Amino acid sequence: xxxxxxxxxxxxxxxxxxxxxxxxxxxxxxxxxxxxxxxxxxxxxxxxxxxxxxxxxxxxxxxxxxxxxxxxxxxxxxxxxxxxxxxxxxxxxxxxxxxxxxxxxxxxxxxxxxxxxxxxxxxxxxxxxxxxxxxxxxxxxxxxxxx
Numbered sequence: 001x002x003x004x005x006x007x008x009x010x011x012x013x014x015x016x017x018x019x020x021x022x023x024x025x026x027x028x029x030x031x032x033x034x035x036x037x038x039x040x041x042x043x044x045x046x047x048x049x050x051x052x053x054x055x056x057x058x059x060x061x062x063x064x065x066x067x068x069x070x071x072x073x074x075x076x077x078x079x080x081x082x083x084x085x086x087x088x089x090x091x092x093x094x095x096x097x098x099x100x101x102x103x104x105x106x107x108x109x110x111x112x113x114x115x116x117x118x119x120x121x122x123x124x125x126x127x128x129x130x131x132x133x134x135x136x137x138x139x140x141x142x143x144x145x146x147x
Contacts, residue, residue, distance in 0.1 A: 019069070019070070019073065021066065021069035021070070021073065022066060024065075024069065025062050025065040025066035025069060026062060028061065028062070028065050029057070029058045029059075029061040029062030029065060030058060032057050032058075032061040033053075033054045033055065033056075033057035033058035033061065034054060034057075035057070036053045036054060036056075036057035037050040037051065037053045037054030037057065038050070039053070040052075040053040040054075098113070098116065101116060101120055102116065105119060105120065105123060107119055
């Protein structure tokens with residue numbers, strides 16, 4: 001198989017017809033082509049013109065309809081993939097944060113999230129009480145002179 005053939009593999013019927021909207025686009029184009037063909041036949045009473053309008057109506061309506069459905073499908077597929085990736089990264093971040101807090105507090109890893117947060121709040125209060133004297137001493141210091 002040459003390089004040119006592999007570039008056009010996506011145009012094979014097995015790839016095109018895997019999308020459910022391909023049949024929808026074909027049905028719509030057949031309906032619209034039939035409408036154009038019947039309209040032309042009633043207007044001109046020329047069967048050859050009506051066949052031409054039918055064929056061109058099929059071709060010219062199928063591609064935009066299929067393109068619209070493909071664009072919509074691609075947009076939603078990308079949006080869902082992005083949402084799933086963001087969710088996975090959020091879960092990873094939450095897990096890593098939980099693991100870090102458990103290691104720093106040296107507590108039981110089987111604690112529920114609520115208990116872990118309560119323990120974390122208690123630890124924060126202890127740290128604030130320990131350094132509150134330092135905070136009081138540094139309250140009146142002008143730090144702009146150290147720039």
